[in-house]
Amino acid sequence: MEKRILQTELCDMMGIKYPIIQAGMGPYSTNRLAVAAANAGVLGIISTSGFGYLRGAPARRGEGISELVKTLTDGKGGTWQEQMKRALHRVKEETRETKGIFGINCMVSTEMAGFAREIIQTTIEARDEDTEMKERLRVIITSAGDPLPLTELIKPSGVRWFHVVPSVRHAQRSERAGVDAVIASGQEGGGHVAWEPVHTMVLLPAIVRAVGIPVIGAGGFANGASLVAALALGAIGVQMGTRLLATRESDFNQVHKDYVVKSGERDTIVARGVVGPLRWVKNEAATEFARLTVSKAPGVYLGEPDDLSAVAREVVDMENRGWDAQFRGDGPRALLPAGEVAGLVDDLPTVKEIVERTVKEAEEIIQNMPSRFLRDQP
């Protein structure tokens, strides 16, 4: 009998082989990761928050910034928009042979709203200027903010639009905004998490039930078993962050990858981060930073949103020192975003190896389920 393969609506909608999205993970531009992901048959995502450093005030995060900037540019200078477009073109060229599919991630929180519009405009322009770009840069994934003001900017361009959401209310608002799919992002995920925590096991089916558009799971996905679980809960695919950060091609520095590999499932902690609560690897710096968050920015743990203007200066300063140490690879002092799923990550393979073993495991689980769990009636 012909072998049946895993294919979902996400594959059909995006033209990808496997129902997996490589998560946007700033402030690195994840160029190399996006290339590896797209070439491995999943959706590669270029992260754009780092381009803010090319745009202004790089001094605010200290010396390590030059290490980050090196990963964002090809050293040829120009405006940040020109540099970003060149990054998009590099990804396009390096995925030409496989006809890989990719997109961008853009955080649209209030603090970043103006810059986010420019990022989106630059992306749409790059697509309009180049037929091949239009063909293969297929999606804009927005996150961390309100999608409604973006409808008129994104929809006329024809690019697909996904929005990352932490609750049913945000998912319904995204549906009203006209997004093509929502990414339900559970509290176990790496990087930004919600002010009011709901984990993937509850969030994903709650959103599937509440909206009439496709839903993708994020937060806690690292292998075939969790991919199957997401499909069982009603998703059309998963977005993987922490698992793909810990790969050979990922743009993150070695220290960050090593922390993810050696972390157990209890080795992450939520504290303040840029625009709200953020899940970090629980090292010395993050533990101290969580203590400071408890005393100076308790809204993070009480579900009471504040914005940068209201946060104590010492919180912002300590976070900036942590980012700087991250870019310099100074382990104990670095603040390193990662998800709980770091506890399931114990190697540093290539993206292709992760994708292939995830899909193989998922297919085997699905094929074996009937014989394992369905009994003939006596």
Ligand SMILES: Cc1cc2nc3c(=O)[nH]c(=O)nc-3n(C[C@H](O)[C@H](O)[C@H](O)COP(=O)(O)O)c2cc1C
């Ligand atoms: C290092 C790191 C950086 C991240 N940066 C971003 C970002 O710039 N924009 C965004 O929408 N999400 C960001 N995220 C969240 C991811 O896109 C993704 O939703 C999350 O990692 C999924 O959970 P997982 O880590 O359990 O796979 C980041 C996550 C990590 C681990």
